[in-house]
Structures are given as C-alpha cells and as structure tokens.
Amino acid sequence: MKPKIAFFDFASCEGCQLQVANLEESVIDVAEVVDVVEFREVMTNKAESYDIAFIEGSITRPIDEKRLKAIRKKTKTLVALGTCAHLGGVQRLSNQWSAKENLKEVYPDAKEKDINKNEFFEKPHHKAVDEVVKVDYVIPGCPIDRTEFIKVLVALIHGKKPPIPDYPVCVECKKKENICLFTIGKFCMGPIARAGCGAICPSHGSECEACRGYISHPHERAQIDVLEDCGLSADEIMHRKTMFTYKYVEKEKEESK
Amino acid sequence: MKVISKQDFNDFITTLINDGSLDVHGVKAKDEKFVFGELESSDDLRLDYDTTILPPKKYFMPQYETLMKCSLKSPFDIKEKKPQKPLVLIGVHPYDIIAINQMDAYYCNDDVSKSYLDRRKNTILIGSDVLNIHDKAFFGSMNTGQVENGYDLFLTDLDDKVVIEIKSKKGEDLLNKAAMVREASDVEKQKVTAIRTAAQGRAKRGMKIEPKQWYSLLDQNYTSKVWKDQSDKCLACGTCTLVCPTCFCYDVNDEIDLKGNSKRVRTWDGCLLRQFSEVAGGEVFREDIKDRYRHRFFRKGKYLPDRLGFTACVGCGRCSTQCIPDIADPVKVMNLVFDNSETFIQDEDKQPKSISLDAIEIDEDEATPLHHPFPATITKIEDLTEREKLFEIELDSGEKLGHEPGQFVEVSIMGVGEAPISIASPPKRKRFDLVIRNVGEVTNKLHEMKKGDKVGIRGPFGTGFDVDQYKGRDLLFIAAGLGLPPLRSLIAHVLDKDNRKDYGKVTILHGCKEPCEVLFDSEIGKWQEIENVNVLRTVDRCPEGECWDGDIGLITKLIPKSNFDQKNTFCMIIGPPVVYPFCIQILLDLSVPEERIIVSLERRMKCGVGKCGHCQINNLYVCKDGPVFNYKDIKDLPEAFE
Numbered sequence: 001m002k003p004k005i006a007f008f009d010f011a012s013c014e015g016c017q018l019q020v021a022n023l024e025e026s027v028i029d030v031a032e033v034v035d036v037v038e039f040r041e042v043m044t045n046k047a048e049s050y051d052i053a054f055i056e057g058s059i060t061r062p063i064d065e066k067r068l069k070a071i072r073k074k075t076k077t078l079v080a081l082g083t084c085a086h087l088g089g090v091q092r093l094s095n096q097w098s099a100k101e102n103l104k105e106v107y108p109d110a111k112e113k114d115i116n117k118n119e120f121f122e123k124p125h126h127k128a129v130d131e132v133v134k135v136d137y138v139i140p141g142c143p144i145d146r147t148e149f150i151k152v153l154v155a156l157i158h159g160k161k162p163p164i165p166d167y168p169v170c171v172e173c174k175k176k177e178n179i180c181l182f183t184i185g186k187f188c189m190g191p192i193a194r195a196g197c198g199a200i201c202p203s204h205g206s207e208c209e210a211c212r213g214y215i216s217h218p219h220e221r222a223q224i225d226v227l228e229d230c231g232l233s234a235d236e237i238m239h240r241k242t243m244f245t246y247k248y249v250e251k252e253k254e255e256s257k
Numbered sequence: 258m259k260v261i262s263k264q265d266f267n268d269f270i271t272t273l274i275n276d277g278s279l280d281v282h283g284v285k286a287k288d289e290k291f292v293f294g295e296l297e298s299s300d301d302l303r304l305d306y307d308t309t310i311l312p313p314k315k316y317f318m319p320q321y322e323t324l325m326k327c328s329l330k331s332p333f334d335i336k337e338k339k340p341q342k343p344l345v346l347i348g349v350h351p352y353d354i355i356a357i358n359q360m361d362a363y364y365c366n367d368d369v370s371k372s373y374l375d376r377r378k379n380t381i382l383i384g385s386d387v388l389n390i391h392d393k394a395f396f397g398s399m400n401t402g403q404v405e406n407g408y409d410l411f412l413t414d415l416d417d418k419v420v421i422e423i424k425s426k427k428g429e430d431l432l433n434k435a436a437m438v439r440e441a442s443d444v445e446k447q448k449v450t451a452i453r454t455a456a457q458g459r460a461k462r463g464m465k466i467e468p469k470q471w472y473s474l475l476d477q478n479y480t481s482k483v484w485k486d487q488s489d490k491c492l493a494c495g496t497c498t499l500v501c502p503t504c505f506c507y508d509v510n511d512e513i514d515l516k517g518n519s520k521r522v523r524t525w526d527g528c529l530l531r532q533f534s535e536v537a538g539g540e541v542f543r544e545d546i547k548d549r550y551r552h553r554f555f556r557k558g559k560y561l562p563d564r565l566g567f568t569a570c571v572g573c574g575r576c577s578t579q580c581i582p583d584i585a586d587p588v589k590v591m592n593l594v595f596d597n598s599e600t601f602i603q604d605e606d607k608q609p610k611s612i613s614l615d616a617i618e619i620d621e622d623e624a625t626p627l628h629h630p631f632p633a634t635i636t637k638i639e640d641l642t643e644r645e646k647l648f649e650i651e652l653d654s655g656e657k658l659g660h661e662p663g664q665f666v667e668v669s670i671m672g673v674g675e676a677p678i679s680i681a682s683p684p685k686r687k688r689f690d691l692v693i694r695n696v697g698e699v700t701n702k703l704h705e706m707k708k709g710d711k712v713g714i715r716g717p718f719g720t721g722f723d724v725d726q727y728k729g730r731d732l733l734f735i736a737a738g739l740g741l742p743p744l745r746s747l748i749a750h751v752l753d754k755d756n757r758k759d760y761g762k763v764t765i766l767h768g769c770k771e772p773c774e775v776l777f778d779s780e781i782g783k784w785q786e787i788e789n790v791n792v793l794r795t796v797d798r799c800p801e802g803e804c805w806d807g808d809i810g811l812i813t814k815l816i817p818k819s820n821f822d823q824k825n826t827f828c829m830i831i832g833p834p835v836v837y838p839f840c841i842q843i844l845l846d847l848s849v850p851e852e853r854i855i856v857s858l859e860r861r862m863k864c865g866v867g868k869c870g871h872c873q874i875n876n877l878y879v880c881k882d883g884p885v886f887n888y889k890d891i892k893d894l895p896e897a898f899e
Contacts, residue, residue, distance in 0.1 A: 029515035154513050159705070160673060161698055163510070167530050170494035174579075175320040175525060177311045179290050180496075182581045191492035191581060217531050219546060222492045226581050 003051035003157060006038035007081070008071055010057030010064050011091055011126065015143040016082035017041045017056055023146055030150070033157055050075040052156055054139075058084045058091055058126040063119050065132050072133040077156060080129045081149075083142035083211050087247040090142075092126040095250065099123050128247055137162050140212035142244060145197050165195045166216050169208050173199035181207055187230045189240060192218035211244040258441035258449070259421045259432070266419045269435035270299035273345055276434070282316070283347030284309060284385075293346070304348055304414040307391035308573060312502030313349050314360060317376045318525075324372065324628045326520045329513065332671035332711065333632040341379055345431065348385040348412070351404035352396040352571040356502030357382070358407040361619070362565050363505050367881075368866035369624040381427050384411040386449070387456040393574030395588050398464035401571040402457030413449045420449050460572065464588045465595050468568045471558035473604045474594060479551070479895065483593045488550035490582040491529070497576035497585035498527030498553060503561075503569040506533075506870030509628060509863060511674045519672035521628060526869070528552050533871060536861045537676060537697030540834065542874075542896070552873075554590060560876040627866050630669040630713025636688055638708055641776050644694050645739070646704060647681070651688045652714060658689050662747035663721030663857055663885040666691070667865050669713030673702045677862040679743035679884070680717065683750035692742035692776065718865035719884050722747045722855065724756075727827045730853075731761040733819065735840050737768050737812050737832025741776050743857055743884075744831050752787055761789070764819045768795045768812030768832075772805045793819055812836065816843045823847050831857045837898050841888060854888035858897065 007017050021042050023030060030036075037047035053075035059068055072078055080086045088095075094102050102124060103115060115121045129135050139152050139162070152162035165171075169190035173180070176199055181188050186207050190199070193210035201208050214220075227237045242249055261269065273281045274296055282295050283302045291306040293313050325335045349357070357377075364373040384404065387396075396402045404411075409428030413420040420441050423429045432438060441449075466474055498504040508526040513519050526533055529549045534542040543549045561569040570587050577586035584590070595601065637649035652658060658666070660680050668691065669675040676699035682690035695704040703712070724747070732751060736744045751760050765784060769775055775794070785792045793815045794807035808815060812832070821828075828849055830840050837856060844854055860872035862880040872879035875894045877886075891897045 026515065033515060150515060151512070154515060158513055158672060159702070160513075163512075166532055168492075168494045170492075170496050171499065171525075171527075171530070174311070174496055174499040177287070177292050177315075179288055179310065180579055180581070183579070184289075191494040215531075219491065219493050222490050222582060225490060226492065229582070 002033060002035045004037045004047060004049070005034045005052045005054065005153075006036070006047060006050040006075070007041070007054045007056065008038070008067075009040065010055065010068070010085070010129075011060045012057030012082065012084040012089065014041060014056065016084075016139075016141075017054075019143050019146050020054075020149060023150070026146075026150060030153065034153070048074065052077045052079060052153075054079050054081040055085045055129050056081045058088045059129060059132045060091075060124050060126055061119070061122050063122070068129065068132050077136045078129075078133065079152070079156075080135045080138045082144045083140060083213075083244050085129045086138045086140050087213055087245060088126045088128045090244060092128075092246040092250075093242060094124075095126055095246065099125060138164065140164065140194060141197055142211035145200070147198075148196055167195050168215050168218075169193045169195045169197065169199050169202070169212075171195055172197070173202045176203055178202050181205070182226075182230070187227055187232065187240075189223070191226070192220060192223045209240070209243045213245060214248065258446055259423065259438045260418055260441045260445055261421060261435055261438050262418050263416070265435060265437045267299040269432075270296065270302060270347070272434050273431075274298065278342060280342045280344045281347070282344060283383075293348075296347070302347060304385050304412065305388050306348070307387075307389045308350075308394060308575060308578070310575075310579075311500060312356060312573065312575065313346060313353055314356065314502050314505070316344060316346060316380065317357065317360060317373055318364075318505065318507070318523075320525055322372065322523045324509065324521045324523050324626070326518065327671055329517045329519050329672050332519070333713070335629065341376075344376075344380045345383065346380055347383045349382060349408070350385060350387050350396075350573075352394075352399070352401040352573050353502055354382070354384050354404045354407045355401045356571045356573070358404075359503055359561075359565070359567055359569060359571075360505060361407070362567070363561075364868065365619040365624075366565065368627055368868070369619060369621070370868065371624040371626045374619065374621065374624045381410075381431055382408045383428070384408040386411075386413045386452050387460070388414060388452070390456060390460045391574050391578070393462075393577040393586070394460045394572060395462040395464055395574060396572035397457045397460035398462065398588070399468050399568070399570060399572035400457075402460060403453050413452060415445065415448055418445075420445055462588045463592070465592050468570075470603055471568050471570075471591065472562050474591065474598065474601060475555055475558045476604070477601060478594050478598050479555075481594050481597055483590065483597055484551040485547050487584045487590060487593070488547040490584050491546050491550050492582060493529050493531065493546050493549065494581075495527035495530045496579050496581070498529055499525055500575040500579050502571060502573055502575070503557065504553075505868070507864075508869065508871075509675070511672050513672045521671070523628070526871070528556070528870065528873075534861055536859060537700065542860060542899070548896070550584075554587070555875070556870075556873075557587075558591075560873070563876045627864060627868065628715070630667070630675070630715045633712055633714045635706060635708055635710050635712060638706070641692065642774050644774075645692055645776060648691045648693060648703065649688050650691060650712065650714065653711075657684075657687050658714075658717055660684055660689065660717035660746075661721035662724060662750050663743060664717040664719050664746075665743075665862065665865075665880075665884060666714050666716035666718065667862075668693075668699060668703065669715065670699055670702050671713065674699050675713075675715070675863070676700055677718075677865065677880070679746070679857075681742035681745045683746055683753060685750070685753060685755075690742075690745075692739070692745075694739060715865060718862070719880055720882060720886075722829070722885050724750060727751075728759045729761065731822055731826040732763050733821045733826050733828040734763070734765045735812060735816065735828065735830040735832070735836075736766065737830075737836045737840075738770070738774070739776075739833075740831030740836075740857075741767055744829060745777065745780075747829065748784065752784060752790065757787070761825065762821070763787075763790045764821050764826075765790070765792045766794075766812060766815040766819060767792070768797070768815065770797045772796055772799055772803045791819065811839075813839045813843055816840065817847070823849050827853045827855060829855045829857075834859075834898070841898075851889040851892060852887055856886055856888055856891075857884045858886060859884065
C-alpha cells in the first residue's frame, strides 16, 4: 500500500506547499509512490489518519496548538516543512514585542471588544513546530528546495533518515566554484548556515541569510568576528542573525537568564 | 621546443574545439576571477590568468561523481559507465601540474582507483607558464614554479607567438593538428627561461622555511600555541580543503530517486568539517576545531610526506585567498609556528626520503573500481540481544572471504550505503559472521533483513592480528561490550583444535553493562570447558530479577584477578574508546611490556583502502595500518586514545 501523505498550513505564506504543487513533471512520479490524502492548496479531500504529515508555518495561537496536536495524534511521521515550521520564520521577529503591541501595530483601528476574547486574536506568539509537538524530521529552507523535498520523501518511503546535510553552505558554494561574496565586499551567513539548498543565493550573487538555520555546531563567535572585520555594526550583525534565525537568539536570551 | 604564431595558435585551439571527438577545456574568465571550464572559442582562453577559483583536480576527481548506478530491484546489476571523449585541458600552471602528479601518487598507490586512472589517462594536459602572479601565491617558496613531467604539451605565451614544449606522444599527435609549427630560436628559449625564473623568484611571499623543513618543524611543534590561537578564528567551513589542489579526501553517499533507481555518489569532503570524523554511534574523533585545523597542516607537511614522500602544498595560494578569517595561509601559519618554536632543529634522519614523482610506476592491471561491492547472501540470522544480531554470510562467488582475524568488511546495501563491520568468525570457515548493532542507517536496514537476502561485501580490509607472532605464548583477551565479536575471530581461531597446541594458557575477560547485553553466552560456556582456558565475566550492574553468576563491576577489576603470567602473555583489548586508557594502564602497572599489548581501534572507515581520509589517527590509516595495532607503535600518537 502506498503511504498516505498530507499537508497542513499554519502561519506562513504557503510558498513551501506551492513548491510541492509546482513539482511539474515529477508530480506524476510522486503520485506513483504516495497517496496525497489532504492538501488544501490543491484539493478538498480530508482524511482520518496519515503516514506522513507535512506541516508548514509557525504555530501562533492556542487554537493552532490544539489543531497541531490533533494532527500529531493522527500521523505516524511528522515533518516540519520550511523555515516557519522549522524555526518560526521571519514572523518570529514580532516576538520581540508583546502580543498587545503587535495587535495594535497590525490592527490599529480594531475595536477592543472585537479583539478581546476572540480566539483568532488570542496571545499571538510565534513558535516552531517542535516547540509544540514532537517533530520527526525537518525540511529546512525559505522556501523549501523541490529536489530536497523529493529526496526526503523518497528517503521516508524507503525507511531511511532524510539526507539533510549538516555542513555549511560554503561547502556547496565552493563545489559550484562561485566567487566568494566576502571577496567582493559582501558578507553572508554561509560559513555557519546549513547547506542543502545548493548555495542558491550566493550562486546568484545574493548573500546567504541562513534561512535553513545553522549547522549543528556552528562556530558563531568566529562568524561574528568575520562580520565585525567586514565593518558591520553590532546592530547590523544582530540583523543578520535574526532574519530567519530569531529562534536561536531567543534561546540565547533564555539561557543567559 | 616549437614556436607557433598567435594567430596559428588560436586557429589550433579553434580546430580542437571544432573537432567533435574532443572535450576542450581551459582557463577562462568568470567575472573578475578565473576558472577552468569548457572553451567555446579560442578567445575564451586566458593564458594571462593568475589563479583559478578551483584547481584542476575537479577533472580527475569531480565534485560529485557517480560511482555506480543500479535499479533497487536488481542491485548487483551495476550499469557500466559510458566512455567519455578525451579531454584536452589547456593552461594548467606548473604548481597545479605538480599537485596532479601528487594526486597520481595518492590514487595510484597500493589500491589503484580505476575511475581516477581512467580520467587521468583520458586527458591531454597542456601546461602553461605563470605570466601573472597572484598576490597570495608562494610557489616560489615551494619550488613548484617549474615542472618536469606530468603534462603532454607546455605553453609559454610570448604575446605575438606561443612557445610549445612537446613532452609526450599524445601531445605531439595533438600538435600535428596545428599549422606552421617551427623550431624555437635560442632567443625565444631564453625568453621562456627568463619568464620562469622571474615567476619562481617573485612568488615567495617571505616564507621563512624551506619545503623540506616543514616536516621537522611540524614534528617538533604539535603542541604549539599557534594551533589554538589561529583556530579560535576558524569558521570550520571547509573552504581551505575544498579549494586545495592537494586535498583528496572524499565521502560516499547513496541516493534513491522516485523511480526506485539508486546511485552511489562520491563527493569532496574536508577534515575541517565536524562530521568528517563522526562514526555511526555518534562519536566525533576530532571534535575540537583546533585538532581539525592542525590536522590539515600536519597532513600536508608530515603525514603525506611520511606516506608518499612529498610535502603536499604547492603554493598556489587558493586557501589564503578564500579563507574569510585569513587563517589558512600556509606562509603565515608556518612562519608563526617557526617564530613560536623555541628551538628548531632540521632533523635529516627523521625526514622521509623524498620520491621523484617521475618514478611512480602504476600497475594498470591492478586498477579496480574501489567502491564496487561483491554480492553475498545472508545464510543465517541469530538474535543475540535486543540490539545485536549475528549475520552469517556467504559470498555468491562461492569463494572464501580469505580474511585474517581482526580484519573488517564494508557491508553495502544499495540505496542506503556502506558500514564497516568487524569479522566475528575465524578464517577457517567458508561463511563468515558479522555481529551488528542497529546504530546507523545501514545497520538498521540490515536488522530488517531476512535469511536469503542479498548484501554487498567489500574486503576484507585492514591489518588484523598477527597470529604467528603469538605462537608459544599465553593470551589474555579483554573484551568490553561489542569488543567481543572482533576478538571472537581470534579466540575461535586459537581455540580451534588444529591450532590450540600453538598457544599457551588462554584467559578471556568479558564485560558489559548488564546481563541482558551478554553476547555468545553458550559459546563462552564451551570455551570455558577447554583445557587451560579461563573465563572471567563481569557486568557493570545487575538489575533486580536478572540472573548473573559473574562479577559485578568494571572490566578493569577483572585484570588483576585473572592471574595471567605477565612475562609470557600477549594481551588483546577491544572495547569502546573509554576502556583503552584504563586497561592499558593496569597492564603496564603489572609490568606487561608495551609491545605485548594489542588493541583494535574504531574510526570512520569509509573507503577501506586508505583514500577517503576519514579514519586517520594522526598519520595512520585505521583501515589499512589497523584496525589492529601494537600499543608500542601508537602510544605516542596523540589522537589514538583521546
């Protein structure tokens, strides 16, 4: 029997699911090996249980946590799909302010009575999926890489651990013989960011912002030294460190408490 | 030497490009930098380049190379590679040619890599003098500004004409495609010499030591503070190794596609990366960045010279150019080590004899696809504990494996990968045993397999126990945890009725965490019944309700109790890394001579043939020099028992 797979979205742009919907000719091969039983972006079907659930988006409100926990109960394997699910996404930056401040900023004209005691506006605070339920595997990236999605899917079907690299983006960048951005006056997070994207941003001249998170043992101090040597201020370095990876900063703050 | 006008030279290149039977690659511009790549016209060729981003090693050992392909339905039906067109590679600088010569020595030494040799032989290599020197290059200090061999043609661009040296028949045949080639005049030859001498003289960058002094300098400075100071700034990104023309280490991974086809892919790896030395159980043998950082310099200046006789740095300057924190530069680092070295003695006696790269004789018949496994069948599976199973395996060829006790094999499952596993049975039997704990991808998959299933086998690999050396002696076996299976290959050999008379008293100490982890319980019982065999067993703890009649406590406690004759006993120790220092110390305290302590060490043995670089303990390759070592030979290696 083909494994049943399902996709679910939480706070996100749904771009990662779009990557899957846009698999083009591979879609037919994917359909040969799995049954897609739930995928709101492309179909209306619902299912009672799944073999693999792919979760996109950060987990924001109590109702989201409740929904996610229900999915976890119905699936054998749970995969966090993309940066929002993996780390909390760019929206996690809003955790720097209180829920009240954020609501006021986003909905300045909203009436208190509409927001108060409304579960859709209850305590918005962004979490990664693994901060709410057990995550078996992660497909990192903003957005995810289609080839990597297929690699992970195939690995799961064959009972293998998904091949997500634990070496830095520099490795893939060097193998592609790109001109290192640091040598032309730019700076990137490649030395400590997790590879697997094929160094797509540096390959097109854009700086890596670590959307896939860091490798498991990054030498962060050395990375900060390098950015300082490039003339970046402490604020600018913090900006580099927080774009997609505010989760690590929050964790640091918590640990230093 | 020949000469050809620039116009005729360009026409020659155009002829080669238009000749459909050749792949023509050379140096060309990539924005402000240079790379080796396919030439689309003679205008692309830039002989005035200073250096390329990646060295030409990518042609002989590509960044990603499919070693074999198959369908998962028939994993041993390996599809042959299609023959490639001959490659013409134009514009390789002398230092890069020397690096390729070193690579020849590396890949065509002992186990000759067929895929490497095929690519190398399929290439017509055209060198070029250095016309513009990169500001980080120091080939003048490494004496690699000129090269004597390893190429087919060699070019010196003199603006309006090109001087060409013919080095081989292959080169001569290629040059026959060019029109209007004439002999070089004395003046033209002098110009070539002047260009070479100037380049060699200019690309020095103030290196304070000679290449041949690297060996002694490093030998005397393993504990220099420079390693820590510099590596504090190291990103451990691997760049210095990836861009290096003399870094040859690689990893091998299996990939599966949606259609159920599998391929085994070799890709560049580097010792600066953390997972480089990580084994399936999760241990990382060079966790500290300082150790990885130092390893790179020692491999270049000491370990490869030890093994192959040359200093593996050619002064191209790529690492210095591309290291972001600027700590990879050999000129800077070797000078720092030199400046911080209190005394430095050039020790000629310790220096390995340098070899001429000319003298490498490659036995082409010996060349094999190093990573192709042989089909074998699982003939029996036995559950030993909750985590370990015994697999009995027979090669489909019907041949005996032909191993010696203590050796290992690479067990391969297409689509999943390979894992190094110690052989747990004596050489006598036709089939062999492997005891496998499910700790990684391959071993998990093996645990799902059934009798009759097929696996791939490569090997046997490594240096096992020297059974002749122990003849006439008593033997003490210290087996902790999973150390028993590899020792079983020797114990069963020694206790075999045909061999028993060759050895004296046998003492077997076996320890594990809990009674439920005991391996080969009934077999140990049988050993105990053999005359002059003493078995002592211990567990770290015995949970309530479990039966245990042996000792309780660490295995080290058994050693003094075992009453062996210190003067006449060889002691074999195998266990997890933590047991070695303690057991060895107790044996030394009991006055056992160092040379009678034998250990078997685990590292990440990926290729099994001393090429991929993962299993190195300082200068030793566990997969070739080990896994069985005499303690005396490795006691001074800092990485052996860390």
